[in-house]
Amino acid sequence: MKSLTxxxxxxxxxxxxxxxxxxxxxxxxxxxxxxxxxxxxxLLGGTGFVGKVxxxxxxxxxxxxxxxxxxxxxxxxxxxxxxxxxxxxxxxPLRAIVDRIGGEEVIRRKVEVVEGDLDQPLCGIxxxxxxxxxxxxDVVVNLAGVxxxxxxxxxxxxxxxxxxxHVIELVKLLHAKLVHVSTAYVAGKKNGRISEDIPIEGYFxxxxxxxxxxxxxxxxxxxxYEEFVEDTRQxxxxxxxxxxxxxxxxxxxxxxxxxxxNTYTYTKSMGEQLIAQTPGLTYAxxxxxxxxxxxxxxFPGWNEGFTTSAPLVLMGGEGVKGWPVQCGPLEIIPVDxxxxxxxIVTAAVLCGKNKRVYHLASADENPILLPRLVAFLGMNSRYxxxxxxxxxxxxxxxxxxxxxxxxxxxxxxxRRARLHGGLDVIHAVLTLGKTLFGPExxxxxxxxxxxxxxxxxxQEVTLDKFLPFxxxxxxxxxxxxxxxxxRMLTNEDLKRLKWDPETIDWADYWVNIHTKxxxxxxxxxxxxxxxxxx
Amino acid sequence: xxxxxxxxxxxxxxxxxxxxxxxxxARNERSLLKSVYQITKVLLxxxxxxxxxxxxxxxxxxxxxxxxxxxxxxxxIGLADDLFEVTLKPSxxxxxxxxxxxxxxxxxxxxxxxxxxxxxxxxxxLHFGIEEVICNRLEFKNHIATGRVLxxxxxxxxxxxSIRQYAAQEGIDLKESCAFSDxxxxxxxxxxxxxxxxxxxxxxxxxxxxxxxxxILELRETSSKFPxxxxxxxxx
Numbered sequence: 001m002k003s004l005t006x007x008x009x010x011x012x013x014x015x016x017x018x019x020x021x022x023x024x025x026x027x028x029x030x031x032x033x034x035x036x037x038x039x040x041x042x043l044l045g046g047t048g049f050v051g052k053v054x055x056x057x058x059x060x061x062x063x064x065x066x067x068x069x070x071x072x073x074x075x076x077x078x079x080x081x082x083x084x085x086x087x088x089x090x091x092x093p094l095r096a097i098v099d100r101i102g103g104e105e106v107i108r109r110k111v112e113v114v115e116g117d118l119d120q121p122l123c124g125i126x127x128x129x130x131x132x133x134x135x136x137x138d139v140v141v142n143l144a145g146v147x148x149x150x151x152x153x154x155x156x157x158x159x160x161x162x163x164x165x166h167v168i169e170l171v172k173l174l175h176a177k178l179v180h181v182s183t184a185y186v187a188g189k190k191n192g193r194i195s196e197d198i199p200i201e202g203y204f205x206x207x208x209x210x211x212x213x214x215x216x217x218x219x220x221x222x223x224x225y226e227e228f229v230e231d232t233r234q235x236x237x238x239x240x241x242x243x244x245x246x247x248x249x250x251x252x253x254x255x256x257x258x259x260x261x262n263t264y265t266y267t268k269s270m271g272e273q274l275i276a277q278t279p280g281l282t283y284a285x286x287x288x289x290x291x292x293x294x295x296x297x298x299f300p301g302w303n304e305g306f307t308t309s310a311p312l313v314l315m316g317g318e319g320v321k322g323w324p325v326q327c328g329p330l331e332i333i334p335v336d337x338x339x340x341x342x343x344i345v346t347a348a349v350l351c352g353k354n355k356r357v358y359h360l361a362s363a364d365e366n367p368i369l370l371p372r373l374v375a376f377l378g379m380n381s382r383y384x385x386x387x388x389x390x391x392x393x394x395x396x397x398x399x400x401x402x403x404x405x406x407x408x409x410x411x412x413x414x415r416r417a418r419l420h421g422g423l424d425v426i427h428a429v430l431t432l433g434k435t436l437f438g439p440e441x442x443x444x445x446x447x448x449x450x451x452x453x454x455x456x457x458x459q460e461v462t463l464d465k466f467l468p469f470x471x472x473x474x475x476x477x478x479x480x481x482x483x484x485x486x487r488m489l490t491n492e493d494l495k496r497l498k499w500d501p502e503t504i505d506w507a508d509y510w511v512n513i514h515t516k517x518x519x520x521x522x523x524x525x526x527x528x529x530x531x532x533x534x
Numbered sequence: 535x536x537x538x539x540x541x542x543x544x545x546x547x548x549x550x551x552x553x554x555x556x557x558x559x560a561r562n563e564r565s566l567l568k569s570v571y572q573i574t575k576v577l578l579x580x581x582x583x584x585x586x587x588x589x590x591x592x593x594x595x596x597x598x599x600x601x602x603x604x605x606x607x608x609x610x611i612g613l614a615d616d617l618f619e620v621t622l623k624p625s626x627x628x629x630x631x632x633x634x635x636x637x638x639x640x641x642x643x644x645x646x647x648x649x650x651x652x653x654x655x656x657x658x659x660l661h662f663g664i665e666e667v668i669c670n671r672l673e674f675k676n677h678i679a680t681g682r683v684l685x686x687x688x689x690x691x692x693x694x695x696s697i698r699q700y701a702a703q704e705g706i707d708l709k710e711s712c713a714f715s716d717x718x719x720x721x722x723x724x725x726x727x728x729x730x731x732x733x734x735x736x737x738x739x740x741x742x743x744x745x746x747x748x749x750i751l752e753l754r755e756t757s758s759k760f761p762x763x764x765x766x767x768x769x770x
Contacts, residue, residue: 001659003652004668004700007684014607014677016684372608379612382562387619403564507611507677512656 009505011366021503024494030485032347032493037064039350042137042176044116044123044167045144046070047088049305050181050291054143054339055088056097056298059110061343061496063101069137071116071123080115092521093298118144118163123170134174139349141179141342142167145271147305149262149465152244153251156267157225161218164271168278178275178283179346184331184359184477186269186287188260189468193364193476196357200276200285203269205259216258218270218277224254261468276356284345284354288338289331289361289477290469293517295509296498297336301517305335310522311462313515316377317384317523319399320459322407322415323374324467328474329367333360333501334509340497341482347493348485358485361477362501368510370470371406376510378404409471416460423453537710539634539642540697540723543650543658545716546733547630547753550622552598553583555654558617559605576601591719592689595649599672602651603681607674611653618657626661627734629753633714634662642712643704647697647723649688668696694722714751718742 007016036058045051058065072080072088089098089107098107114133117124125133144167146159164180171178187194188205204216232246239246251263260266275283293303303310309332341360348354362368385400407415427449434442469475479501486499544551553576560572579601587594602610634644645666646659655669673682686692701708712729713720718738724730732743733751743750 001656001664002666004666004696004703005671007671015674016671375608376612379609379616382613383616383619386616507608511612511614 009508011505012502024491026487026489026491026494028490029488030344030347030351030353030493031490032343032497033062033064033490035347035350036062037066039138040067040069040136041346042069042071042133042140042174044071044118044140044142045181047072047083048143049303050288050335050338050342051143052088052091052093052304053294053298053302053335054141054342056093057336057339057343057497059094059101059107060097060298065110067112067136068110069112069114069133071114071125073117073124074115081113084111084113093294093302097298118159118166121166121169122173123163123166125170130173137174137176139177139179139346140167140171140174141181141346143181143342145181145268147183147264149264150248150252151263152247153225153254153263153267154229154247156251156263157222157270160264160267161222161270161274164274168275168281171281172278177349178281179286179342179349180272180275180283181286181288181342182268182272183265184287184289184361184475185261185265185469186272187475187477188258188265188269189473191474193478194359195478196355196359196481200272200356203273207259209259218273221254221270228254261473262465282349282354283356284349284358285356286342286345286358286360287477288341289333289359289363291335291338292332293334293514294336295334295504295513297339300513301520302335303514303517303521304525306522306526308332309466309514310518310526312466313377313380313518314523314526315459315462316404317380317515317519318455318459319381319385319395320377320463321399321402321404322412323370323377323404324407324409324412324463324471325370325374326471326474327369327371327406329363329476330370330373330470331361331363331475331477332368333362334504337362337499337501340499344482344485344489344497344499348488353488354485355481358481359477359479360482361479362504363476364479365483365502366504366506367476368506372506373510374404374406376507376515379511380515409467419456423449423456536704536706537642537712538701538704538706539637539644540647540711540713540727541634541644541664542693542713542715542717542720542723542733543646543648543655545736546714547634547662548622548627548658549625549754552595552650553580554621554625555617555650556598556601558621559602559610559613562613562616564609590690591649591717592687592692595670595683595687595689599651599670599683600681602672602679605679607653607672607677607679610651610672610679614653615657617654618661622654622658623661627753629751631662633751633753634664637712638663643706645700647688647693647713649693668693668700690719691722693720694726697723697726715739724748 006018008019008021010017043055046055058068070084072084074080075083085104088094098104114125114129122130144159144163146156190205202216206212228250232243236243255263255266260269272285275281275285290308291305292308293301338360345354345358382400385396388396430442430446430449434446482499489497541547557576560576561569563569563572583594583598586597638644643666644664645668646655646664647668648655649670652669652671655667659667668688670688671684673680673684688696708726709728711727712731713724713727714731714733715724716734716739717736721742730748731751732739732748734754735743735750740750
């Protein structure tokens with residue numbers, strides 16, 4: 001909706017200001033247009049949530065782009081090339097862009113697809129293609145990796161650590177530079193402002209805290225990992241617990257041991273450390289915070305990420321009322337700003353003006369406080385349940401009119417205990433009823449109770465995964481480096497690449513863009529997966 | 535040159551007004567006690583607002599918007615969709631959608647020109663598929679409404695001024711444009727274009743319309759009796 005007015009919302013001050021946006025002024029030390037006109041980019045992980053938006057932005061905003069090489073993994077019977085043209089280019093963020101820039105023919109002229117797999121040495125690219133690419137690629141942008149918080153440790157270490165090792169080998173062979181996308185949460189269990197200048201090598205979150213003098217070494221960790229996986233697999237016959245579950249737990253325990261929040265951040269930090277300890281490598285590490293629905297590009301509300309705040313929004317929509325959060329910010333950042341940030345950093349790397357680490361986050365300039373988000377979740381629940389036609393009427397009224405609350409961890413635990421106690425009583429009554437009145441009459445109620453319990457357990461597990469980011473820790477990631485890099489662009493670049501988290505109107509974003517984007521793109525997938533699960 | 539169809543909202547396309555909108559927010563406060571307090575305030579203010587509306591629409595707006603003082607902007611935005619579904623959508627006049635579709639089909643750029651607030655307008659504009667909106671905005675300090683409206687307060691002469699500004703900015707020919715309103719307070723807006731249409735007119739506007747030979751349109755019941763200039767252009 002175009003609103004014809006001279007007033008502009010100042011998100012930081014929470015008031016309207018008169019006049020248009022400030023003029024874009026860059027120093028011109030970095031020219032993204034020139035960088036992409038003359039440099040060849042090799043993109044790894046272009047099929048993911050961020051990758052697709054970045055690819056779309058690069059193709060849409062930089063018609064001057066010289067040559068882009070995209071590595072795509074084969075999937076079952078689909079070759080990398082087929083997957084790129086049938087899956088990636090046909091995905092919602094790219095479909096319209098491809099049409100706008102002239103269709104598949106234009107793409108085929110500019111983009112070269114190479115098949116590969118990060119699990120393989122040199123990323124699984126064939127020797128013949130490697131020969132062709134050597135000396136031709138100027139920068140490798142690596143977005144590949146597993147973003148699940150707590151998978152079995154091998155499923156995280158293989159792509160995030162060994163995969164990164166393969167990327168480093170590839171970059172060295174191609175004589176290229178590297179832009180590696182990690183996560184801001186490699187900081188681990190920390191509080192307060194997180195600087196971009198903290199040394200990468202040997203880092204672990206508990207270092208120096210309470211006189212912790214341990215030394216962290218990736219080599220040692222990988223040794224531990226190999227032994228742990230071997231032991232776990234060997235004890236398959238003697239230990240009744242599933243191997244997968246023990247591997248998952250092992251990863252989480254090891255992360256906890258060093259002060260990381262989960263296996264994902266632990267393995268991503270190790271990947272970073274491998275890069276930092278490689279001599280002679282020109283690199284920049286980009287660390288986005290929690291990546292959320294697009295703000296503007298390719299269209300507002302695009303989302304396909306399950307490791308965003310989507311599970312929380314979906315839970316809020318289902319009527320969860322008590323939210324254990326701090327009065328601090330949630331470090332979220334729209335995916336199109338992340339894509340723009342990565343492209344700015346890539347241009348800086350190509351121009352030789354880069355720094356080592358770039359946080360891509362919002363709270364440094366324009367924080368959105370968690371209690372505000374809890375209120376938004378409540379209002380979404382109110383809307384959904386007021387207009388819901390199915391389900392229990394009493395439950396719908398309760399979920400619509402009882403407001404969400406910020407609660408403490410202790411209160412959360414006691415609420416859970418009360419809830420499960422209540423469910424136990426209902427279960428006991430129904431079981432008794434089943435004996436008295438027969439399974440035909442009581443069976444459906446018992447089934448419904450089982451479904452409700454499973455849903456509640458799922459919600460609890462999801463909430464627990466997010467507690468380190470909402471309750472146990474409160475972060476603000478400093479974003480000085482990306483702001484400086486953006487200021488170094490030319491004025492023409494600044495029209496194409498916007499790094500402006502300070503302008504995000506969080507209320508409008510959360511209510512009208514993000515929540516609706518999740519309902520549109522994520523809920524159907526979530527509902528389908530739940531249906532399959534049940 | 536482009537032409538536009540300028541629409542007033544309250545009373546023209548739907549039967550709500552600022553008081554019913556505020557009553558919704560009062561009903562949906564965070565606690566029951568607060569709701570009761572706010573509803574009482576709204577009820578007590580009704581006679582005063584009614585009198586003010588008869589005297590001056592601008593003054594009516596100033597007083598009506600004061601009721602928002604102290605409300606958090608997040609809540610106003612967060613409840614806007616519900617407000618639309620519960621209060622506004624049911625009050626859309628039966629012929630409103632058809633009228634908007636007709637002007638769109640005839641090549642008019644549809645523009646809402648209303649004293650209603652921006653966050654309330656959004657779902658309505660989406661419903662009608664109207665992209666452009668000229669509306670009022672509340673003043674906020676640290677996300678909290680002060681109860682004042684940011685200048686210019688869109689009512690009476692200010693609506694006509696905004697239309698002229700918009701036309702100059704967007705290259706709209708007002709001599710080819712039309713405007714729809716129900717109230718005599720919008721006579722300046724109606725006279726700013728070549729084709730004014732008194733839509734669901736109040737008694738006072740009906741008199742003015744008859745005197746000036748303006749077409750009178752009733753959207754309150756399904757009707758295809760669009761004014762002659764629309765029928766003519768449609769026929770072409």
